[in-house]
Each structure stands twice: as structure tokens, then as C-alpha cells.
Amino acid sequence: MMQNNNVIHVKELTKKFGDFTAVDAITFDVKKGEIFGFLGANGAGKTTAIKMLIGISNPTSGEADVAGFNVFTNTEDVKKNIGYMSQKFALYDDLSVKENITFFGGIYGLSRKRIKEKSNALIEELGLEKIANHLVGSLPLGWKQKIAFSVALLHDPKIVFLDEPTGGVDPITRRQFWEMIYKASHEGTTIFVTTHYMDEAEYCDRVSIMVNGKIEALDTPKRLKEQFNAKSMNDVFLKLARG
Amino acid sequence: MSINLEHISKSYGKVEAVKNISFKVNPGELFGLIGPDGAGKTTLFRILTTLLIADEGKANVTGFDVVKDYKNIRKSVGYMPGKFSLYQDLTVEENLTFFATIFGTTIEENYELIKEIYVQIEPFKKRRAGKLSGGMKQKLALCCALIHKPKVLFLDEPTTGVDPVSRKEFWEMLKRLQQKGITILVSTPYMDEAALCDRIALIQDGEILEIDTPANIVKHFPKTIYNIGSKDMYELLQKLKEFEHTYSMYPFGEFVHYTDKRDNFNPTELRQYLEKNGLQNITIEKTKATIEDTFMELAK
Numbered sequence: 001m002m003q004n005n006n007v008i009h010v011k012e013l014t015k016k017f018g019d020f021t022a023v024d025a026i027t028f029d030v031k032k033g034e035i036f037g038f039l040g041a042n043g044a045g046k047t048t049a050i051k052m053l054i055g056i057s058n059p060t061s062g063e064a065d066v067a068g069f070n071v072f073t074n075t076e077d078v079k080k081n082i083g084y085m086s087q088k089f090a091l092y093d094d095l096s097v098k099e100n101i102t103f104f105g106g107i108y109g110l111s112r113k114r115i116k117e118k119s120n121a122l123i124e125e126l127g128l129e130k131i132a133n134h135l136v137g138s139l140p141l142g143w144k145q146k147i148a149f150s151v152a153l154l155h156d157p158k159i160v161f162l163d164e165p166t167g168g169v170d171p172i173t174r175r176q177f178w179e180m181i182y183k184a185s186h187e188g189t190t191i192f193v194t195t196h197y198m199d200e201a202e203y204c205d206r207v208s209i210m211v212n213g214k215i216e217a218l219d220t221p222k223r224l225k226e227q228f229n230a231k232s233m234n235d236v237f238l239k240l241a242r243g
Numbered sequence: 244m245s246i247n248l249e250h251i252s253k254s255y256g257k258v259e260a261v262k263n264i265s266f267k268v269n270p271g272e273l274f275g276l277i278g279p280d281g282a283g284k285t286t287l288f289r290i291l292t293t294l295l296i297a298d299e300g301k302a303n304v305t306g307f308d309v310v311k312d313y314k315n316i317r318k319s320v321g322y323m324p325g326k327f328s329l330y331q332d333l334t335v336e337e338n339l340t341f342f343a344t345i346f347g348t349t350i351e352e353n354y355e356l357i358k359e360i361y362v363q364i365e366p367f368k369k370r371r372a373g374k375l376s377g378g379m380k381q382k383l384a385l386c387c388a389l390i391h392k393p394k395v396l397f398l399d400e401p402t403t404g405v406d407p408v409s410r411k412e413f414w415e416m417l418k419r420l421q422q423k424g425i426t427i428l429v430s431t432p433y434m435d436e437a438a439l440c441d442r443i444a445l446i447q448d449g450e451i452l453e454i455d456t457p458a459n460i461v462k463h464f465p466k467t468i469y470n471i472g473s474k475d476m477y478e479l480l481q482k483l484k485e486f487e488h489t490y491s492m493y494p495f496g497e498f499v500h501y502t503d504k505r506d507n508f509n510p511t512e513l514r515q516y517l518e519k520n521g522l523q524n525i526t527i528e529k530t531k532a533t534i535e536d537t538f539m540e541l542a543k
Binding site: 043167169241 | 407409
């Protein structure tokens with residue numbers, strides 16, 4: 001199964017819908033504590049790939065282990081050992097901050113005592129004392145995203161999947177969000193992140209770029225820029241995705 | 244003046260979405276509203292497209308008052324809302340025909356204007372709009388907003404969630420529409436797109452922070468910015484945060500943009516401080532302010 005330090009191991013992973021191959025034999029490993037950027041144009045197959053990795057879509061063929069569990073046979077264990085947040089789905093607007101924390105803690109099977117501890121710690125760390133009982137729907141987007149990220153880490157997952165976590169957020173909050181990412185990574189949590197902000201791609205330890213279902217490039221941002229003779233990740237992306 | 248707002252305010256209950264906003268857009272100008280979610284951009288669009296009435300202030304579009312002459316405005320502007328608002332159950336072609344008919348025209352009559360965009364989605368003209376990819380939906384929505392040959396085009400976050408390649412193509416399309424004489428008001432949360440506008444308004448929390456050309460806006464940045472690089476980004480951020488002379492520090496790609504509180508900043512001193520704190524491969528170089536730097540400084 002999982003070798004050495006890899007928390008994600010993917011080999012020739014493929015997903016077909018009828019005669020359309022959405023994900024075409026992708027292969028990569030992600031190490032513990034790594035910030036792994038998963039980039040690609042709209043329609044390149046990123047979402048389909050992520051759905052397989054988080055255990056909600058069955059691959060057509062290939063291999064994949066996530067957090068030590070097989071995504072073909074062990075999807076429930078995969079789900080218990082990962083965190084997930086996206087711009088589209090993060091928290092329940094009609095529940096308060098505290099209620100959201102309690103709800104997600106419960107979903108992940110934490111004990112009442114543990115939920116209370118985690119909830120207090122999270123509220124203190126983010127400085128949410130005054131708004132802990134406010135409905136999430138009433139909070140600014142930036143706050144929601146920060147809380148959602150913390151909630152995704154509530155059950156101490158080995159990996160957290162972030163699907164465009166910073167879309168539409170103001171530049172200062174976007175950077176505060178990335179500081180939270182760095183911190184989690186520093187503490188050993190693996191971060192798997194998609195983004196359309198190419199400056200954020202530079203913050204990743206390694207970046208993969210998907211084009212038409214295949215991974216066309218995978219390396220550190222520095223080496224990718226050298227490889228494609230580009231000044232920025234934006235240039236790398238434009239060169240690759242435009243062929 | 245193509246668009247003219249004077250002291251426009253709008254609240255939703257206790258929330259002041261737009262606070263006393265005034266600006267003008269010249270005919271043929273490509274004007275950008277740059278700001279994050281919740282800044283008030285969509286409220287402004289809805290007021291200017293006559294879909295919402297302001298609490299206070301006056302606004303004109305192509306010389307017509309947004310309240311009294313709303314019918315004339317609706318005839319002469321195109322609007323692409325941030326949320327996909329075409330009929331999901333109609334095909335590409337049916338949507339376009341529908342919008343053409345509503346405005347008393349035909350696809351053929353104004354085909355020249357949309358041709359370049361429409362040819363890209365024409366192979367899918369029998370497909371239902373709901374089944375299109377994000378990029379194709381965006382192109383169809385733009386065609387529908389253009390089919391009656393509007394004088395002013397309102398585009399509310401047309402590139403949000405769109406990848407860098409498609410974003411670049413979209414902006415190239417906008418430039419060509421501008422050359423055809425259409426005035427364009429476009430909003431975006433992407434600061435790099437601001438540089439492509441003739442003039443921009445930086446907006447946050449319902450207020451305008453600054454209005455000017457992109458070049459002038461970065462010129463106004465009050466401090467010298469240094470690009471600081473190091474092997475360990477997280478440690479670098481922590482140490483810069485603890486440094487007593489730090490005025491601002493924001494990650495920018497592979498570097499941190501750093502400004503110092505003092506006028507007589509000495510990079511060597513900072514280098515020594517970072518080295519003493521165990522950081523490796525330190526680089527410190529002057530760099531130019533970007534619109535994002537300016538936005539963050541103004542929004543502070």
C-alpha cells in the first residue's frame with residue numbers, strides 16, 4: 001500500500017464517461033506535509049480527478065491510495081481521513097459558527113468532549129468570540145472561507161482537499177488564508193489545492209498541470225518556470241494549456 | 244457621458260451595500276470595477292441596468308435617467324450578470340434567437356458583431372445551454388448580451404472561476420468589442436485584469452478607494468517595495484511579522500512584498516536579521532508596486 005512518506009499515491013488513474021475520457025491515466029505521488037497545487041483549464045478533468053481521490057466517484061481503471069486507503073475498495077475510510085472544502089460547498093449558512101463546528105465534528109465522529117475542545121480552540125484562534133453565535137450566512141465571504149478551512153481540519157485529517165478555496169476573496173484575506181495553509185502544512189497536514197490564481201500556484205511546493213485529462217507537467221514552480229522558459233507560473237500555464 | 248453616477252447609495256436592511264458612489268465612464272471606454280465579493284459591484288450593475296432603484300443619488304446611462312427613462316436604457320444596453328442567467332433548457336441557438344426577438348432584431352442583422360465569438364460555440368448550437376462547459380456558457384451569454392447591438396455593455400464578473408487561458412481570450416474579445424465603439428463596464432476580483440482597463444475604480448465595502456488609470460494607480464503607491472525570497476516561505480513570513488520595522492508584508496508568488504516603516508531602510512540590516520533567525524537563500528530586491536499592492540494599502 002502506502003510507501004514511505006506518500007499520503008497520496010496515484011498510478012494510471014483513469015475515468016471514462018461513455019467514450020469520453022475525462023481523466024486519462026494520471027500518475028503522481030504527494031508527500032506528507034506537502035502543498036500540492038493541482039492546476040488545469042476549465043474542463044481539463046481536475047474536478048473528476050478530485051472526486052475519485054475523495055472517494056465519491058469510482059475510477060474506471062488504475063490505482064489510487066489516499067491517506068493509506070484504496071479509493072476503489074475503501075472509500076469510507078478515505079472520507080474519514082481527509083478534509084474537504086470548496087468555494088461552492090463550505091458551511092451551512094443557516095447554522096451559526098458554533099453549530100457548524102458541532103455539526104461537522106459530529107459527522108466526523110468526534111466525541112462531544114472533543115468537539116467542545118476543538119470548537120473553543122478554533123474560536124479562540126480565529127478570534128471569533130463575538131460572532132460564534134452568528135449565522136454563517138451573515139458573515140463576509142473571507143470569514144466563511146477561513147472558518148470552513150478550520151472546520152475541514154477539525155478531525156485532524158492527513159490531507160485536506162481545497163477546491164478553489166479563495167475565489168472572489170479580497171487580496172488581504174486571500175493571503176491570510178494562505179498563511180493558514182502554510183501553518184497546516186508546517187504541522188504536517190498535506191494540502192491538495194486547486195486555484196485559478198497563478199500567484200497562488202507559486203506558493204505550492206509542487207504543481208501539476210492537467211491538459212485534456214492528462215498531467216502534462218509536474219514539478220516545483222521554480223523548475224517548471226525553467227523548463228518552460230517562463231517568468232511566472234501564469235506564463236507556464238498559458239504556454240502549456242495553449243499548446 | 245456614457246455612464247454617470249452621482250452620490251449613489253443603496254442599503255439592504257441594515258447592510259449598506261453602496262455608499263455615496265460617484266463616477267463617470269466616457270463613451271468607448273473600457274472601465275473596470277475592481278474589488279472582492281461583497282464590495283457592492285453587483286448592486287451598482289443592477290442600479291445601472293434599471294433592475295434596482297437606488298435609495299439616494301442619480302444615475303444616467305447613455306443620457307437616460309435610470310429611474311425615469313428605464314425603458315430606453317433597457318433597449319440600449321447589454322447586461323451579462325455574474326450568475327449564468329440564460330435558459331438552461333433552450334439550445335444555444337434558441338437562446339440567441341430568443342434574445343434577438345425580444346429586442347426586435349434577428350441574429351442575421353447583427354451577426355457581424357458576435358461572429359467572432361459565436362463561431363466558437365456554433366458547433367454546439369443544438370446543445371442545451373445547461374449542458375455547456377463554463378467557458379462556452381460565458382461565450383453564449385456574451386453573444387446574447389450583444390445581439391441587439393448595445394451602446395453600453397455591462398459585464399459582472401465575466402471571468403470569475405475561469406482559468407487563465409480562457410480569461411486571456413475573454414479580455415482579447417473585450418478589447419475588440421471596445422474597438423467597435425462599445426462602452427464597457429466590467430467588474431472583476433482579479434487584480435491582474437485591472438491593468439487591461441482604460442480606467443479602474445478600486446472598490447471595497449461599498450466605497451470607492453480610488454479611480455484612475457492603472458498606470459497612475461500604481462504610481463501613487465507611497466513606499467518602496469522589496470521582493471524578499473527565501474527557501475522556507477512559512478518561516479520567512481513569521482520572521483518578517485516579528486521584525487520591528489515591518490510596515491507591510493504580503494506573499495506575492497514566490498516572494499514576499501515587503502515595505503519598511505522607515506525612509507532610510509537598509510536591506511543589509513534585514514538580511515542580517517533573517518540570517519540570524521536561521522533563514523537560508525535570502526534574496527532582497529527592489530520591485531515595482533502592482534495594482535494589488537495598491538489595493539491592499541488602500542484597503543488596510
